[in-house]
Amino acid sequence: MNNSADPIQAPPPSWFHRHRSKFAFLALSFAAAAIAVSCATSGTNRGFVLAPAIPGAEYVGSDACEQCHDTITKHFASAPHARLIAQGPNAVDVGCESCHGPASVHVESGGAARTILNPDRNPESCYHCHSNLRGQFALPHAHPVGEGRLTCSACHSPHSGDAFAGTASSLTSANEACLTCHKPQRGPHIFEHEAMREGCLSCHAPHGSVNQKMLTERNAVLCLKCHFQQQTGPGRIAIGAIDHTTFLSRGTCWSAGCHEAVHGSQVSSSLRF
Numbered sequence: 001m002n003n004s005a006d007p008i009q010a011p012p013p014s015w016f017h018r019h020r021s022k023f024a025f026l027a028l029s030f031a032a033a034a035i036a037v038s039c040a041t042s043g044t045n046r047g048f049v050l051a052p053a054i055p056g057a058e059y060v061g062s063d064a065c066e067q068c069h070d071t072i073t074k075h076f077a078s079a080p081h082a083r084l085i086a087q088g089p090n091a092v093d094v095g096c097e098s099c100h101g102p103a104s105v106h107v108e109s110g111g112a113a114r115t116i117l118n119p120d121r122n123p124e125s126c127y128h129c130h131s132n133l134r135g136q137f138a139l140p141h142a143h144p145v146g147e148g149r150l151t152c153s154a155c156h157s158p159h160s161g162d163a164f165a166g167t168a169s170s171l172t173s174a175n176e177a178c179l180t181c182h183k184p185q186r187g188p189h190i191f192e193h194e195a196m197r198e199g200c201l202s203c204h205a206p207h208g209s210v211n212q213k214m215l216t217e218r219n220a221v222l223c224l225k226c227h228f229q230q231q232t233g234p235g236r237i238a239i240g241a242i243d244h245t246t247f248l249s250r251g252t253c254w255s256a257g258c259h260e261a262v263h264g265s266q267v268s269s270s271l272r273f
């Protein structure tokens with residue numbers, strides 16, 4: 001949604017004001033959904049949660065969207081979500097409405113504003129099925145999705161082809177997606193760290209992590225995944241043919257004075273500075 005602006009920056013203060021009515025509206029519809037959930041679940045122990053929805057709307061099926069959104073419907077068959085099949089009473093055709101909610105009100109109004117959900121404004125529609133991700137984004141170090149700063153669609157394309165932005169079937173394009181926002185990590189660096197070829201995900205969790213900087217491991221274990229640790233004598237440890245015996249107890253490999261330039265360096269082959 002904010003892809004044209006610098007996505008690293010928080011949206012300007014006016015952003016919330018412009019969208020305030022929508023937030024209020026969505027809050028209302030989620031409240032309605034919550035009430036429906038408690039009614040539906042009373043008397044049973046099933047962990048059944050209704051999808052977020054516009055109050056009063058019903059499912060109409062994806063064919064109804066074609067008339068007005070043909071550029072999206074035309075390519076939708078190539079998206080993984082187009083293969084989803086609903087179960088239960090709404091088994092018509094979940095396609096578009098699995099993420100956008102029941103659309104009868106939207107269709108009948110000819111596409112009036114605020115008659116349909118947009119997951120870019122609230123990722124609850126995604127969490128409805130991917131409920132494990134609500135937890136990932138709530139971890140102490142996570143991408144700020146749902147705070148109005150970053151959306152799922154910054155990294156995932158919902159409507160066509162591979163769900164990963166930049167059709168990331170190759171690692172290079174997976175990195176490209178990250179580098180559109182994280183320019184300092186791009187380089188070019190005179191001294192490359194070859195780990196970058198393996199991709200950002202060899203060290204970072206994409207959604208969130210308990211570790212600082214969304215790292216997959218909190219300490220030297222991160223680096224020792226690839227860098228062999230050798231016992232060169234009684235109590236002596238070498239990494240990359242350099243004696244590291246006393247270094248490892250001083251902190252992480254990338255703390256001050258050691259390999260700070262983990263993404264690549266302009267001055268040092270041992271990736272300092």
Ligand code: HEC
Nearest residue numbers: 061064065067068096097100103107110111114116117118
């Ligand atoms: C009669 C025409 C019409 C039909 C049918 C229709 N739409 Fe729309 N839709 C519009 C118009 C007009 C807009 C507002 C302008 C725009 O964003 O293109 C819109 C906007 C949207 C938006 C963006 C809303 C927002 O606030 O960001 C979504 C999502 C959407 N439609 C989904 C659907 C889905 C899903 C279907 C099928 C179930 C559907 N539409 C059927 C006309 C239609």
Ligand code: HEC
Nearest residue numbers: 062065069072073076081095096098099118119120153158
């Ligand atoms: C996997 C969830 C998902 C499914 C399934 C899905 N959408 Fe979307 N849709 C999104 C997200 C996320 C956005 C906001 C990001 C964007 O604009 O690409 C969006 C935005 C839109 C918009 C407004 C932006 C625009 O480009 O005009 C329309 C219209 C729309 N979707 C229609 C559809 C239609 C029609 C279908 C079925 C053919 C569909 N969507 C299926 C997630 C989904």
Ligand code: HEC
Nearest residue numbers: 080084098099119125126128129130152153156158163164
């Ligand atoms: C109706 C349930 C449903 C909703 C809503 C939904 N998804 Fe999915 N999604 C699925 C299923 C099922 C899969 C396939 C899982 C698998 O094959 O392991 C999937 C797969 C994915 C994948 C992985 C695709 C791949 O190629 O491996 C991504 C990324 C994804 N969804 C993102 C989203 C986003 C972003 C949204 C909200 C805009 C969303 N999903 C909404 C059910 C849903």
Ligand code: HEC
Nearest residue numbers: 123126127130133143145150151152154155156201206207
């Ligand atoms: C900063 C980029 C980024 C954002 C933002 C992001 N994702 Fe992802 N997501 C990824 C990457 C990269 C992977 C591939 C992870 C892997 O292969 O180990 C992934 C994997 C997935 C998967 C498949 C694996 C799994 O964990 O189930 C789903 C589903 C998914 N994302 C959904 C979402 C949803 C929903 C949102 C928004 C609430 C979202 N993502 C936001 C980058 C992102």
Ligand code: HEC
Nearest residue numbers: 007008141143144150154177178181200204206212213214
């Ligand atoms: C659409 C823009 C965007 C994309 C794409 C993106 N990020 Fe981010 N990233 C952000 C924002 C915004 C922050 C939060 C910065 C802040 O809080 O100051 C962030 C923070 C981070 C942080 C630092 C977290 C911390 O605790 O300081 C890491 C590491 C990171 N992203 C890695 C990645 C990786 C890996 C990818 C690709 C899978 C990626 N990012 C894709 C926007 C993006």
Ligand code: HEC
Nearest residue numbers: 175178179182185195196199200202203204213254262263
């Ligand atoms: C070899 C492991 C490794 C790889 C590969 C890697 N990173 Fe990192 N990254 C780190 C470490 C370690 C830190 C923490 C550095 C620190 O705290 O000084 C970090 C920090 C970051 C930060 C936060 C920077 C800051 O100043 O707070 C961002 C953003 C980031 N990485 C993005 C990326 C992106 C994008 C990629 C892929 C192009 C990537 N990283 C690949 C290890 C890695």
Ligand code: HEC
Nearest residue numbers: 193194195198202222223225226253254259262269270271
């Ligand atoms: C995904 C695998 C991988 C990970 C994880 C990884 N590296 Fe590397 N690193 C390599 C490869 C491959 C090379 C180049 C071959 C070599 O020198 O071993 C390299 C080279 C280096 C070099 C340069 C050696 C020289 O003198 O030329 C340093 C320093 C280094 N890595 C430090 C780190 C640190 C610190 C971490 C943890 C933040 C780390 N690496 C994590 C794969 C990795």
